[in-house]
Amino acid sequence: MKKIIFVLLAATFSMGAMAQLKVNKYHEPIKLEKKWLKYNPGDVVFRDEAPQTEGSKIYHNIIPNPTPYIQENARRVLQTLYYGPKDKNIPKIKTINYSLVNEDGISWKYGDGDNVGVCYTTGWIEKSFKDNDTMRLDYETRGVLYHELTHAYQLDPQGCGSYGDGGENWCFIEGMADGVRVACGCFDQDFKSNDRPRADTWRKGYRVAGYFLYWLMLNKDKDFLRKFNASAAELNPWSWDKAMKHVLGDKPENGVEELWDEYLHAIGDR
Ligand SMILES: [Zn+2]
Numbered sequence: 001m002k003k004i005i006f007v008l009l010a011a012t013f014s015m016g017a018m019a020q021l022k023v024n025k026y027h028e029p030i031k032l033e034k035k036w037l038k039y040n041p042g043d044v045v046f047r048d049e050a051p052q053t054e055g056s057k058i059y060h061n062i063i064p065n066p067t068p069y070i071q072e073n074a075r076r077v078l079q080t081l082y083y084g085p086k087d088k089n090i091p092k093i094k095t096i097n098y099s100l101v102n103e104d105g106i107s108w109k110y111g112d113g114d115n116v117g118v119c120y121t122t123g124w125i126e127k128s129f130k131d132n133d134t135m136r137l138d139y140e141t142r143g144v145l146y147h148e149l150t151h152a153y154q155l156d157p158q159g160c161g162s163y164g165d166g167g168e169n170w171c172f173i174e175g176m177a178d179g180v181r182v183a184c185g186c187f188d189q190d191f192k193s194n195d196r197p198r199a200d201t202w203r204k205g206y207r208v209a210g211y212f213l214y215w216l217m218l219n220k221d222k223d224f225l226r227k228f229n230a231s232a233a234e235l236n237p238w239s240w241d242k243a244m245k246h247v248l249g250d251k252p253e254n255g256v257e258e259l260w261d262e263y264l265h266a267i268g269d270r
Helices: 002-023 054-062 066-081 122-128 134-153 168-183 206-219 224-234 240-248 256-267
Strands: 043-048 095-101 107-110 115-121
Touching: 043 054, 043 066, 054 095, 054 122, 054 134, 066 095, 066 134, 066 168, 066 224, 095 122, 107 134, 115 122, 115 134, 122 134, 134 168, 168 206, 168 224, 168 240, 206 224, 206 256, 224 240, 240 256
Parallel strands: 043 095, 095 115
Antiparallel strands: 107 115
């Protein structure tokens, strides 16, 4: 009898633990395919420009070796954007400068070509660690990295205005960065989640466009993000509408507005 109770208890406990693991949204990073494991995403030059801050101490405690951490997550971004290391479109990055800074904001990318940089603020680290939740800080830091490193490796669509005018080019750049972040699991992948902002148009960019792109990947083409990224090298002038038809087939239902409408109906927003 005792034995039976023990077995039952053990079973109940392990099922509980498993359920907890399943619902924990700060899950393990996505798996890297073998072909990317040895790819050199660029040398990392790590600088701590705010060593006196609490955020810096927290960062070093949780991420004692920033270089492999950044490189591994860079490979996850590359895997999401490209088929494999031999893809000729991959920008060859020589150096990724990565700095902890005590400034306003969260994180940003600077520079282009083969020398890029990412700043990450110690204030945001402190805020993300306010419940002393190590998993949450790792999840947030990786998510921010996915976004900023997408800017380092993504292609830049031509003939559709400039980033600064907030139009189709800007929407591609920021929508893809958040789309990669969702696809890598560092925004909640449930379309009902509060991580997904409700909006009337994909033109709002960032997560609004990012979740739309992720839905297209799940429902239209598993390589959608890769093909959409590649369309920036294949079309000139580029546009969201042309790129959708280029990737999914030149049919009226594959226009960007038609797909956006289909998406909103499918997830229950319309
Ligand atoms: Zn961005």
